Amino acid sequence: xxxxxxxxxxxxxxxxxxxxIPTELCRGYWMVPVTLQARESETEPRTLWFLxxxxxxxxxxxxxxLERVSNRQFENGQRVTIVDASxxxxxxxxxxxxxxxxxxxxxxxxxxxxxxxxxxxxxDFLLILDYPAEEMRLREGALPRPNGETVFSTRGPxxxxxxxxxxAGRQQRLLIDSGAAGTGFxxxxxDQFRLTEPAREVKAAVRFDRLEPRRVSRLDGDADxxxxxxxxxxxxxxxxxxxxxxxxxxxxxITLDQDxxxxxxxxxxNEAVPAEPYIELGAxxxxxxxxxxxxxxYEGLPFIEAGVEVGDVISHYNGRPIAERGCSPxxxxxLRLTVQRDDATLELEAELTxxxxxxxx
Numbered sequence: 001x002x003x004x005x006x007x008x009x010x011x012x013x014x015x016x017x018x019x020x021i022p023t024e025l026c027r028g029y030w031m032v033p034v035t036l037q038a039r040e041s042e043t044e045p046r047t048l049w050f051l052x053x054x055x056x057x058x059x060x061x062x063x064x065x066l067e068r069v070s071n072r073q074f075e076n077g078q079r080v081t082i083v084d085a086s087x088x089x090x091x092x093x094x095x096x097x098x099x100x101x102x103x104x105x106x107x108x109x110x111x112x113x114x115x116x117x118x119x120x121x122x123x124d125f126l127l128i129l130d131y132p133a134e135e136m137r138l139r140e141g142a143l144p145r146p147n148g149e150t151v152f153s154t155r156g157p158x159x160x161x162x163x164x165x166x167x168a169g170r171q172q173r174l175l176i177d178s179g180a181a182g183t184g185f186x187x188x189x190x191d192q193f194r195l196t197e198p199a200r201e202v203k204a205a206v207r208f209d210r211l212e213p214r215r216v217s218r219l220d221g222d223a224d225x226x227x228x229x230x231x232x233x234x235x236x237x238x239x240x241x242x243x244x245x246x247x248x249x250x251x252x253x254i255t256l257d258q259d260x261x262x263x264x265x266x267x268x269x270n271e272a273v274p275a276e277p278y279i280e281l282g283a284x285x286x287x288x289x290x291x292x293x294x295x296x297x298y299e300g301l302p303f304i305e306a307g308v309e310v311g312d313v314i315s316h317y318n319g320r321p322i323a324e325r326g327c328s329p330x331x332x333x334x335l336r337l338t339v340q341r342d343d344a345t346l347e348l349e350a351e352l353t354x355x356x357x358x359x360x361x
Contacts, residue, residue, distance in 0.1 A: 018128070018137045019089045023052075025134040026327035028181030028246035029109065032117055032136065034092065036069055037084040048082075050117035051109075052136070053179030054129075054256065055243065057160055058118050059095065062102040065114035074099045090138060095121065107287035110325035116179075119160055123258045129178060131250040132268040143257040143264055149227060154261045161256055161263055163244055167193055167235075168221025174244040176254070176263065183236060183245030185223060190237035194220040199237060202298055202355055204284040211284060211295065212239060218275065218356055226252070226265030229272040232359040277354035279332060283308060290340065291315035291322040306337065306350035313340040 024031040030052040035045045046069040048061065061082075063074040074080060082095040097115065106112045125138040146153045154176070156162025161176040165185070172187055180186065190199045199215035215237045223230040225248060233248070251273055255264040282301020285292035292314040297304040308314070316338035317325050332352050339346040 018139045019125075021090065021136040021138065022088045023134075023136045024327070025131075026109070026111060027329050028178075028250060030129065030136055030178055031111075031113065032087055034082070034085050034087050034095070034115075034117075036082070037086075048114040049112070050115040051105075051113050051179065052117045052121070053177070054119040054161060055175050055177030055179045055241070056116055056118045057120065057158065059097045059115065059121060060100040060102065061097045061115035062113075063099050064103075066099065076100055090122075090125075103289070104287040107289075107291075107323045110323065111327065112323075119256070120258065127256040127258070129249070129254045129256070131252060131254075133253075139255075142260055143255060143262040146262060150266060151262055151264045152226065154256070154258075154263045159258075159261075161258070161261075163225070163263065163265075165244060166224040167219055168223070172242055175241045176249070176256075177241075177243045177245050178249060180243045181246030183243055184230075184247035185219075185233050186236045186238040186243035186245060188238065188242050190215055190217065190235055193235060195235070196220045196232065196359070199235075202280045202282060202301060203236075204296060206284065206286050206295070214238070216278070216280075216355070218278075218359065222272070226267065228252070228265075228267040228269070230275075231272050232275040233273075234275075234278045234356060275359035277332070277358045278356040279330075279352050280355045281330075281335075281350070281352070282355075285314070287322075288313065301355065302335070302350040302352050303337075306348045307346075308337065308339060308348060308350070309341065311341070314338070315340055 022033060032050045032052050033047050034050055035047045038045055048065055066074050076099055078099040080097050082097060085092040122138055126141060128137040143151055152163055154161035156173055162173050163176055164171055165174050196218040199217040201213045201215050203214045205212040217235060218232045219235050223233050251268055253266040280301060281303050282298040283294050283303040284296035285294055290313045294308055294310055294312045297310060314337050315322060318336045335350045335352055337348045337350060339348055
């Protein structure tokens with residue numbers, strides 16, 4: 001367990017002490033700055049930005065980022081311990097990390113990150129992910145025993161947090177995964193669920209040695225997450241851990257008690273979550289230093305209709321470099337693409353229309 005102590009300068013309320021971690025919520029991803037203790041000769045703080053991922057059991061840091069703050073070189077796979085650092089009001093005595101090149105992740109996100117922070121980083125505290133307020137907070141104490149209404153057991157196949165979700169009468173245990181911000185519900189064997197239409201492949205995940213196709217459809221019925229009803233949500237099929245991602249989590253204030261393997265879900269709304277339109281670009285792309293390399297396209301979807309071809313490298317969205325596009329989400333409408341094809345630069349326009357339309361309640 002990583003040792004954490006409260007900064008002595010922090011003033012807290014004895015009845016309900018909460019410590020706000022300075023974060024940026026970028027397209028549903030929690031970005032946490034970790035500042036290293038300044039050296040005597042330094043005037044500027046040395047800060048590493050971590051993406052906090054409740055679906056990750058290990059903390060990773062990019063080797064170039066470590067070199068920047070330490071003036072030392074590191075190799076992929078090396079184990080390192082960050083000491084004497086802070087995340088806002090919390091002092092981090094020791095944070096074990098594993099070195100891994102994360103450049104591809106920075107490009108995919110459209111903003112530079114230095115590391116991936118595991119769910120176990122704040123195990124000494126209750127971790128509060130307040131999506132509506134866009135705040136990450138820590139609180140001392142423990143959650144009460146699960147009551148099946150607001151507090152639930154997170155026990156599952158490993159030490160990460162899991163939650164049982166009801167899909168129109170069918171139960172499945174899902175990993176609470178803040179690192180899957182663009183996903184709502186990812187399930188195993190999508191054909192076991194009642195669907196509004198047959199699932200079809202519209203995307204794929206790029207792994208180190210393979211592509212993992214993703215079939216998608218709408219649930220014919222509602223999903224229940226901690227008492228909040230989601231009307232005909234989009235289901236995405238995954239081969240491994242089923243996920244409860246950011247598109248669903250953003251409707252809650254979530255408190256994780258990792259020590260006791262419990263979670264509290266407080267819905268930020270009283271009414272059901274409507275079935276919103278679902279938009280896909282229709283391309284499988286790999287992040288590279290030049291931009292997104294197109295590996296596969298899907299017929300009838302925006303990118304192939306715009307004239308994008310397999311092998312193209314998309315360098316800009318709406319005039320902004322892919323790696324610098326920031327936290328603005330892709331909105332419905334026209335997306336301008338700058339495409340590198342062989343020695344030519346092309347300007348294309350993709351009309352982003354829903355793959356699955358909204359469903360009336």
